[in-house]
Amino acid sequence: MLSKVYAPALLSLSGEVVEIECDLANGLPGFLVVGLADKAVDEARERVRSAIKNSGLLVPPKRITLNLAPADLPKDGTGYDLAMAVAILVASNQLPADTVTTALFLGELALDGSLRPVKGAVLAAQLARERAFSHIYVPAANAAEAAMLPDVKVIAITSLRELYHHLVGMRPLGVVDHVRIQPDKTALNTVDMGDIYGQQQAKRAIEVAAAGGHNILLSGPPGSGKTLMSKALIGLLPPPSFDEMLEVTQIYSLAGLNHQGIMRSRPLRAPHHTASSAALIGGGSIPRPGEISLSHLGILFLDELPEFPRSVLEVLRQPLEDGQVTIARSARAVSFPARFMLVATRNPCPCGYYGDDRCCCTAHQVNQYKRRLSGPLLDRIDLVIDVRPVDRRDLIERQSSEATVIIAERVQRARAIQSQRFDGSSARLNHQMDNELVRRHCQLQAETLALAKQAVSQLRLSARSYLRILKVARTIADLADSSNIETEHFSEALQYRSRT
Numbered sequence: 001m002l003s004k005v006y007a008p009a010l011l012s013l014s015g016e017v018v019e020i021e022c023d024l025a026n027g028l029p030g031f032l033v034v035g036l037a038d039k040a041v042d043e044a045r046e047r048v049r050s051a052i053k054n055s056g057l058l059v060p061p062k063r064i065t066l067n068l069a070p071a072d073l074p075k076d077g078t079g080y081d082l083a084m085a086v087a088i089l090v091a092s093n094q095l096p097a098d099t100v101t102t103a104l105f106l107g108e109l110a111l112d113g114s115l116r117p118v119k120g121a122v123l124a125a126q127l128a129r130e131r132a133f134s135h136i137y138v139p140a141a142n143a144a145e146a147a148m149l150p151d152v153k154v155i156a157i158t159s160l161r162e163l164y165h166h167l168v169g170m171r172p173l174g175v176v177d178h179v180r181i182q183p184d185k186t187a188l189n190t191v192d193m194g195d196i197y198g199q200q201q202a203k204r205a206i207e208v209a210a211a212g213g214h215n216i217l218l219s220g221p222p223g224s225g226k227t228l229m230s231k232a233l234i235g236l237l238p239p240p241s242f243d244e245m246l247e248v249t250q251i252y253s254l255a256g257l258n259h260q261g262i263m264r265s266r267p268l269r270a271p272h273h274t275a276s277s278a279a280l281i282g283g284g285s286i287p288r289p290g291e292i293s294l295s296h297l298g299i300l301f302l303d304e305l306p307e308f309p310r311s312v313l314e315v316l317r318q319p320l321e322d323g324q325v326t327i328a329r330s331a332r333a334v335s336f337p338a339r340f341m342l343v344a345t346r347n348p349c350p351c352g353y354y355g356d357d358r359c360c361c362t363a364h365q366v367n368q369y370k371r372r373l374s375g376p377l378l379d380r381i382d383l384v385i386d387v388r389p390v391d392r393r394d395l396i397e398r399q400s401s402e403a404t405v406i407i408a409e410r411v412q413r414a415r416a417i418q419s420q421r422f423d424g425s426s427a428r429l430n431h432q433m434d435n436e437l438v439r440r441h442c443q444l445q446a447e448t449l450a451l452a453k454q455a456v457s458q459l460r461l462s463a464r465s466y467l468r469i470l471k472v473a474r475t476i477a478d479l480a481d482s483s484n485i486e487t488e489h490f491s492e493a494l495q496y497r498s499r500t
Contacts, residue, residue, distance in 0.1 A: 001023075001024055001091045001092070001093065002021060002022065002023050002091065003021070003022045003087050003088075003090035003091040003097060003100075004019055004020070004021055004022075004087070004101065005019075005020045005022070005083045005084075005086045005087040005090065005100050005105060006018070006019060006020070006083065006103070006104050006105065006133070007020055007079065007080050007082075007083035007084075007104065007105050007106060008079070008104060008106055008120065008123070008124040008127050008128075009073060009075060010077070010079070010119065010120035010123050010124065010254055011073075011074065011076075011286060011287075011332070011334065012254075012287075012334040012335070012336075013123065013250055013251070013254060013336065013337075014127075015120075015123050015124065015126070015127040016073060016127075017104070017127065017131055018035075018068050018069065018070075018073070018075060018080070018083075019068075019069045019070075020066060020067070020068055020069075020080065020083045020084055020087045021066070021067040021069060021087070022064065022065070022066050022067075022084075022087035022088050022090070022091040023064075023065045023067075023091070024060055024062040024063070024064060024088075024091050024092060025062060025063040025065065026062060026063070027062070027063045028063065029061050029062060029063065029064075030063045030064065031045045031049060031064045031066075032063075032064065032065045032066070033045060033066045033068070033084075034065070034066070034067050034068070034071070035066075035067050035068030035069060035070075035071045035073075035075060036068070036071055036072060036073060036074050036075060037068055037075045037076075037080075038074065038075065038076040038077075038286075040076060040077055040078050041068070041075050041076065041077070041078075041080055044078065044080060044081050044084055044109075047078075047081055047108075047109045047110070047111065048081055048084050048085045048088065048109060050111040050112075051081070051085055051109040051110065051111060051112070051113040051160050052085055052088065052089070052113070052160065054111060054112045054113050055112075055113035055159065055160045055161040055164065056161060057089060057094055057160070057161075057164060058092065058094060059088070060088070060091070060092040064088060064091075066084055066087065066088075068080065074286055074332075076286050077118065077119065077120075078108035078116075078118060079106050079107065079108060079118040079119070079120065079124075081107060081108050081109040082105045082106060082107035082108075082109060082115065082137065082160070082163075083105035083106070085109060085160055086100055086105055086163070086167075089164070094164075095164065095167050095168065096167070096168070099167045100167070102133055102134040102135070103133055103134060103135040103136065103137060104124060104127070104128045104131075104133045104135070104136040104137070105136075105137050106118060106120070106121065106124045106136065106137065106138050106139075106142075107137070107138060107139045107142075107157070108139070109160060112159075113159050113160040113161055114158060114159045114160075115139040115140070115141075115157055115158060115159060115160070116139060116141075117139050117141035117142050118139065118142065119253055119254060119255070119256035119257075120253050120254055120256075121138050121139075121142035121143075121145045121146040121253060122145045122146055122148060122149070122246070122249050122250055122253045122262070123250055123253055123254060124136060124138065124146065125138075125145075125146040125147070125148075125149050125152045125154060126149060126152075126250070128152055129149060129151060129152045134153065135153045135154075135155055135175075136152060136153070136154055136155070137155050137157055137163060138154060138155075138156060138157070139156070139157065139158070140156040140157065140158045142156075143156035143176045144176075144179075144262070145249065145253060145262055146176070147176040147177070147178050147179070148178070148179075148181060148245075148246065148249065148262050149178070149246075150178045150180075153175045154175060154176040155173050155174075155175060155176065156173070156176050157173065180242070181242070181245065181262055181264060182264070183239035183240050183241075183245060183264050183265060184239075184264040184265045190231070191228055191231045191232040191235065191404075192232065192235070192403055192404045193206075193229075193232050193235070193236075193401065193402060193403060193404045193407055194401055194402060194403035194404065196225055196228055196229055196232065196401070197225075197390055197401075198225075198390045198391045199224070199225055199229065199387060199388075199390065200401065201385065202218060202225070202226075202229055202385050202387045203229065203401065203402075203407075205383050205385045205496060206229055206230075206232070206233050206236070207236065207407050207410065207411060207479070208383065208472060208475055208476055208479065208492075208496070209233065209341065209343070209382070209383055210233055210236035210237055210341075210407075210411045211410070211411045211414035211415060211430075211475050211478065211479055212382075212414070212418070212429055212430035212431050212471065212472065212474070212475030212478070213339075213341055213428075213429035213430065213431040213432065214341070214382035214383055214430075214431045214468075214471070214472055214475065215320065215341060215342040215343070215344075215380065215381045215382050215383070215431075216233075216341075216342070216343055216344070216381065216382065216383040216384075216385065217305065217344045217345070217346065217378075217381045217383070217384045217385070218230060218343075218344070218345045218346075218385050218387050219345070219346050219347075219348060219384065219385065219386055219387060220345075220347070220348065220385075220386060220387030220388060220389075221347065221348065221352050221353055221354075221356070221387075221389055222347065222352045222353075223389070223390075224387045224388065224389050224390060225387065225390060226345040226387050227303055227345055229387075230301055230303070230343045230344075230345060231268075231301070232404065233299060233341075233343055234266060234268045234298070234299055235404040235408065236404060236407055236408045236411050237266050237298075237299075237408075237411070238408070238411065238412045238415055239265070239266075240263075240264075240265070240266055240297060244266075244297050245262055245263055245264060246262075247296065247297060247337065248263040248266075248267060248296060248297055248298070249262040249263045251289050251293050251294060251296055251336065251337070252267075252294065254288070254289060255288055255289045255294065256288075257294070266297060266298035266299070267294060267295055267296070267297070267298035267299070268295075268298055268299045268301060269291050269294050269295040269298070269299070269300050269301065270301040270302075270303065271291045271300075271302070273302075273303070273304055273307040273308045275291065275308070275312065276312065277311060277312045277315045278290065279291060280292055280312060280315060280316065281293075281315050281316075281319065281325050281327065282325065282327050282336060283327060285329060286329075287327040287329060287332075287334040287336075289336045290325075290336075292316070292319050292325060292338040292340055293325065293336040293337060293338050295338070295340035295341075296336075296337050296338055296339055296340055297339060297340070298340060298341070299340065299341045299343050300340045300341070300342050300343070301343045301344070302342070302343075302344040302345075303344075303345050304345060304346060304347070305344040305345065305346045305373065306346050306347075306369055306370075306372040306373055310372055310373075310374065313372075313373065313374070313377055314374065314377065316342070316377065316380075317376055317377055317380060319338040320342060320380045321380065323337065323338060323339040323432065324336065324337050324338050324339075325338045339428075339432070341431075342381065344381070346373070348366075348386075349361040349365065349366045349369055350365055350366075350369050354366060379462060379464050379465055379468075380464070380468075382431065382468045382471065382472050382496065383472065383496040384496060384497065385496065410479055411479075413479075413481070414475065414478040414479045415429065417478045417481075418430055418478060421441060422437070425437060430471045430472075430474045430475045430478070431471060431475075433471055433474075435467070438467055438470055438471065441474060442470040442471070442473070442474050442485060443484075443485070444470075444485055444490070445484060445485075445486075447487055448485060448486065448487045448489075448490050451487060451490060451491065451494075452466070452469075452490060455469075455494055459497070461497070465497060468497075469490070469493045469494055469497060470485070470490075470493075472493035472496060473485045473489045473490045473492070473493035476489040476492050476493055477489045
């Protein structure tokens with residue numbers, strides 16, 4: 001007898017449906033899996049065989065052939081185990097065929113028949129909704145993640161035996177209730193801006209960066225608070241919306257980093273400077289998201305930026321511009337979103353004390369250190385701030401400044417202005433404005449325009465640099481609740497441009 005059961009193929013954020021066909025033929029007992037399966041799928045033969053037997057069900061003493069169609073689509077991972085077992089049970093008449101033809105199955109089987117969590121549950125649920133499947137069966141550990149979509153019927157199962165009893169009508173299982181998940185803004189907010197002494201100019205730049213989603217580079221000597229302020233920036237961002245939580249959860253689920261539920265806060269990723277280019281942008285024979293996609297709608301923090309290999313940093317140029325990355329392999333090309341804030345730090349020289357009597361670097365060493373960051377990469381960073389050592393009076397007297405919650409309120413008001421401004425367009429924040437939106441929303445009055453012409457001429461600004469200055473000036477105006485970009489707004493934005 002021939003049976004057909006459906007499972008999700010989670011090769012990208014869209015996903016595809018795999019049709020698992022099972023044929024039982026007379027002859028010597030055997031178990032064959034075909035359909036461009038990787039090692040993990042091929043090894044499912046032993047897991048499925050043992051799970052069926054240890055669940056008190058019958059492994060048919062026939063030649064079992066499982067075909068995973070379409071045959072030219074790569075299949076990887078252990079998520080096909082459950083669908084393969086169900087296909088065998090239907091083909092051997094242990095399960096009625098009409099109970100599985102409109103459902104999607106996802107799960108890894110243990111040898112005793114219990115189900116282990118797998119990656120991609122929320123993507124599988126989304127695929128079930130798009131392809132109009134009546135139900136999706138997932139491991140109980142993945143149920144909360146899959147049930148975050150309100151219009152998908154998710155059934156959580158703990159074992160193959162439990163699924164069998166449900167499908168034959170002995171002990172039916174209920175649909176997992178959808179719960180509207182609320183964001184958790186405090187998950188990563190461990191550093192308060194009020195606990196950082198001094199550095200008012202740097203704090204102002206961080207506020208501007210948070211308000212407009214701009215990339216920022218803090219440059220200064222060791223111990224000046226660069227890393228601390230960078231980590232405090234995540235607390236200034238507004239909590240994610242439900243759609244944003246869904247986007248981030250899908251990426252983490254595909255990467256296999258989210259078995260326990262959904263992402264309720266904005267991501268903060270901080271890879272070490274030994275990370276490879278594939279680790280940053282993603283890769284593998286079957287492409288998986290890298291750090292820039294795992295930072296989507298959050299922050300990618302690169303501490304000691306010049307310590308990263310230049311070849312690794314150069315791969316950031318295209319994603320910083322486009323907000324997505326496309327990974328091409330011989331079999332297929334996959335695109336992942338990458339709209340992140342780049343927050344980076346650096347020392348002014350190899351020893352860190354350039355301009356101080358403690359500096360032991362030669363001029364050649366300083367020049368070589370600066371050349372580790374290319375001009376095109378620096379051109380894509382909106383704000384570059386020179387962070388000075390903390391003033392001794394601020395440090396000794398411990399004079400606190402505005403707390404994170406106060407600055408975050410201003411940031412949220414500025415972002416609300418941008419949300420209203422860009423309603424219906426592709427941009428969400430000032431940083432994401434294209435040339436047309438810049439032309440429409442960044443008009444300069446006569447006095448400010450004269451200053452802009454002078455700046456372009458004397459500072460030899462590139463077209464990209466000038467447009468980024470306009471975007472930052474627009475953000476500064478939003479923080480001041482000004483409909484126009486005034487001269488003081490443009491002047492402040494001009495101060496944040498890199499001179500080297």
